[in-house]
Amino acid sequence: MLDTPIVHFDNVVKKFGSFTAVEKADFQIARGEFLAIMGSSGCGKTTTLRMLAGLEDPTEGNILLDGEKINGKPTWERDTPMVWQSLALFPFLTVQENVEFSLKMRKVPKGQRRERARKWLDRLGILEFADRNISQLSGGQRQRVALARSLVTEPKILLLDEPLSALDAHLKVRMQSVLSGLQKDLGITFVYVTHSMSEAFSMADRVVIMSRGKIEQIGTPEEIYREPRNRFVADFLGSSNVFDGSLKSSGNEVWQIETEHSSFTLKAPSEVQKTDGSPVAFAVSSENMSLAAIGTPWAGNSIEATVVGGEFAGASATVFLETDQGQELKVQKGHDELKTVDIRAGQKLLVHWLPEHCHVLPGE
Amino acid sequence: MTGNRNPLINGLLKLHITLCLIFIFAPIAGSFVFSLNSDRFPSLPLGSFSTEWYRLIWEDPLVWAGFFNTLLVGACVAAIATLLGFGGAYTDFRYKFFGKPVYLALALLPPTIPVVIMGLAMLAFLSRVSLSGNVISVIIAHGVMCSPFAMAIIRLRLSQMDPDLEAAAWNLGGNEWVTMRHVIIPFTKPAIYAALFITMAVSFDEFAVAWFVSGLNETLPVKVLGFLQGQVSPRINAIGSLAFVSSISFIVIAQLLMRNPESKPS
Ligand SMILES: Nc1ncnc2c1ncn2[C@@H]1O[C@H](COP(=O)(O)OP(=O)(O)O)[C@@H](O)[C@H]1O
Ligand SMILES: [Mg+2]
Numbered sequence: 001m002l003d004t005p006i007v008h009f010d011n012v013v014k015k016f017g018s019f020t021a022v023e024k025a026d027f028q029i030a031r032g033e034f035l036a037i038m039g040s041s042g043c044g045k046t047t048t049l050r051m052l053a054g055l056e057d058p059t060e061g062n063i064l065l066d067g068e069k070i071n072g073k074p075t076w077e078r079d080t081p082m083v084w085q086s087l088a089l090f091p092f093l094t095v096q097e098n099v100e101f102s103l104k105m106r107k108v109p110k111g112q113r114r115e116r117a118r119k120w121l122d123r124l125g126i127l128e129f130a131d132r133n134i135s136q137l138s139g140g141q142r143q144r145v146a147l148a149r150s151l152v153t154e155p156k157i158l159l160l161d162e163p164l165s166a167l168d169a170h171l172k173v174r175m176q177s178v179l180s181g182l183q184k185d186l187g188i189t190f191v192y193v194t195h196s197m198s199e200a201f202s203m204a205d206r207v208v209i210m211s212r213g214k215i216e217q218i219g220t221p222e223e224i225y226r227e228p229r230n231r232f233v234a235d236f237l238g239s240s241n242v243f244d245g246s247l248k249s250s251g252n253e254v255w256q257i258e259t260e261h262s263s264f265t266l267k268a269p270s271e272v273q274k275t276d277g278s279p280v281a282f283a284v285s286s287e288n289m290s291l292a293a294i295g296t297p298w299a300g301n302s303i304e305a306t307v308v309g310g311e312f313a314g315a316s317a318t319v320f321l322e323t324d325q326g327q328e329l330k331v332q333k334g335h336d337e338l339k340t341v342d343i344r345a346g347q348k349l350l351v352h353w354l355p356e357h358c359h360v361l362p363g364e
Numbered sequence: 365m366t367g368n369r370n371p372l373i374n375g376l377l378k379l380h381i382t383l384c385l386i387f388i389f390a391p392i393a394g395s396f397v398f399s400l401n402s403d404r405f406p407s408l409p410l411g412s413f414s415t416e417w418y419r420l421i422w423e424d425p426l427v428w429a430g431f432f433n434t435l436l437v438g439a440c441v442a443a444i445a446t447l448l449g450f451g452g453a454y455t456d457f458r459y460k461f462f463g464k465p466v467y468l469a470l471a472l473l474p475p476t477i478p479v480v481i482m483g484l485a486m487l488a489f490l491s492r493v494s495l496s497g498n499v500i501s502v503i504i505a506h507g508v509m510c511s512p513f514a515m516a517i518i519r520l521r522l523s524q525m526d527p528d529l530e531a532a533a534w535n536l537g538g539n540e541w542v543t544m545r546h547v548i549i550p551f552t553k554p555a556i557y558a559a560l561f562i563t564m565a566v567s568f569d570e571f572a573v574a575w576f577v578s579g580l581n582e583t584l585p586v587k588v589l590g591f592l593q594g595q596v597s598p599r600i601n602a603i604g605s606l607a608f609v610s611s612i613s614f615i616v617i618a619q620l621l622m623r624n625p626e627s628k629p630s
Contacts, residue, residue: 055531055534055535073532074533074534074539075535076534076536076537076538076539079537080535081535081536082535084528084532085528086526086528086535088526088528088529088531090529090532090533090547090550090551091551092550092551092553093550100539101533101536101538102536102588104546105533105536105537105538105542105546108536127460132409149536150536153537164456193442
């Protein structure tokens with residue numbers, strides 16, 4: 001049993017009328033994993049989570065929890081507690097009563113209920129508020145109550161739907177470390193829905209990126225960052241420039257790609273097979289591009305572009321440029337490096353990068 | 365509230381409110397004063413102070429019968445209308461379905477129907493199913509008329525509820541019935557009490573429909589009309605004052621219950 005995944009989405013589809021909210025979700029979640037589901041608003045993250053919780057029924061496909069098919073099993077018979085975006089704490093109950101709620105539903109005797117609730121309140125550092133009303137708590141404290149309320153039954157899996165979105169930046173970071181710590185200590189599976197890349201990438205073991213109901217990529221934060229699978233992911237990460245072209249010659253070492261701008265050289269990817277002439281898209285991270293004055297001799301790939309503007313934040317700056325063909329490029333550099341070039345708007349510059357910094361998008 | 369407002373406008377507004385209140389309460393106050401007046405006819409100057417009329421109604425078995433009928437009807441109507449109103453409001457809160465606006469319009473319609481028409485229709489219908497002319501017929505008729513008030517009050521409360529709250533309770537292991545008991549009812553409790561009192565007050569005061577369907581089992585307002593038709597007696601003033609005090613108490617209690625819904629019910 002232990003090597004079966006705790007959750008298996010087996011080609012799950014969810015439709016609301018004719019609208020497809022989740023399209024062929026097919027993935028597994030390992031025991032003890034911290035999985036983040038990330039995507040912009042309306043892409044179907046909550047719907048995916050709600051299907052796992054038993055609050056929505058899949059239109060097609062199966063969901064397996066612990067190897068058991070749970071389609072149609074009502075949420076109150078699953079042990080899949082959820083931390084809600086709105087927290088959904090019971091305003092007419094005290095903190096302690098909120099935490100005791102699921103034990104009460106399971107007919108745990110009163111004394112035991114109280115003891116277990118207090119243990120979790122203590123663990124989350126809010127024992128002193130046990131007898132307060134929810135309305136008397138701050139945002140961060142409510143967050144902890146919601147966590148305690150879901151964890152009090154010691155479930156194997158915890159579902160979280162954008163639990164930190166209502167908190168300010170400082171508190172958010174603090175709660176992130178509370179959550180990661182808790183997950184490591186308890187060793188249970190967390191499924192964490194968020195639209196924030198920084199939350200997903202800083203906490204999760206693996207990230208699922210969704211867009212318009214479809215899963216675009218699943219992988220560790222590093223894999224996704226280094227090797228985005230397709231244009232959507234590359235754009236979503238926001239730090240890459242994507243070029244389209246066709247494969248002119250595919251040697252063992254290098255590929256030549258013909259694009260509307262010019263021909264580029266890139267290091268032959270080991271995991272992608274393509275025949276000459278087929279379309280290829282590749283991404284270059286904006287950190288791996290450099291700027292130079294026109295006419296500077298350069299051995300790698302280069303392209304001429306006009307500066308549109310810049311964004312200067314912290315230790316680095318992002319310069320936005322546009323090629324003659326109208327493609328937008330962004331280049332991110334430290335201030336020191338930028339001192340050597342003139343980056344006023346309207347200036348024409350040479351953008352250059354090395355062949356090994358090109359990443360072929362396998363999903364395109 | 366009065367902030368930087370022009371003192372003239374301020375004064376006029378206060379005058380306006382005062383006049384409105386006088387207009388509403390002067391007849392009631394008058395009736396109250398005359399109910400304690402020894403004279404047989406309500407005229408000035410007043411005679412001496414007397415509780416004679418109260419003593420008379422106290423000793424009148426017909427008044428007592430009317431009073432008990434009113435009380436019985438009121439209590440039953442409050443329970444039935446609140447139950448129906450709760451069901452209607454919860455259906456609206458919980459489900460989306462085709463034709464919901466029509467359902468809502470129909471459910472909330474009864475108070476907009478002229479009472480005479482309502483009374484006639486009720487009489488026609490209840491007599492056909494052999495339910496007219498007794499207490500049950502008044503209860504049924506008033507139940508129909510009062511449940512929209514209960515529904516409106518409970519619906520308002522449910523609209524203040526986080527829509528995730530119910531699903532959260534299910535998710536924490538409560539099935540639908542248990543969740544109804546542990547989440548929906550505690551949350552709507554103040555509104556449920558308020559609905560009980562308001563519907564009771566409405567039933568207490570309702571005359572026209574009761575008149576049509578009550579037959580020999582008259583409620584107090586119907587009894588009052590009976591008095592008026594027979595003779596002009598200051599007993600009416602006494603009954604009116606008592607009825608007013610009861611109704612206004614129900615309304616005030618309902619208002620108090622609705623005022624602070626966030627406070628924790630014990
Ligand atoms: N009960 C529902 N009925 C109809 N459409 C729904 C329902 N729930 C969600 N949707 C739609 O499905 C899409 C995905 O919703 P959701 O999963 O809540 O997105 P996310 O959590 O990623 O923001 C949205 O376009 C939303 O409007
Ligand atoms: Mg959502």
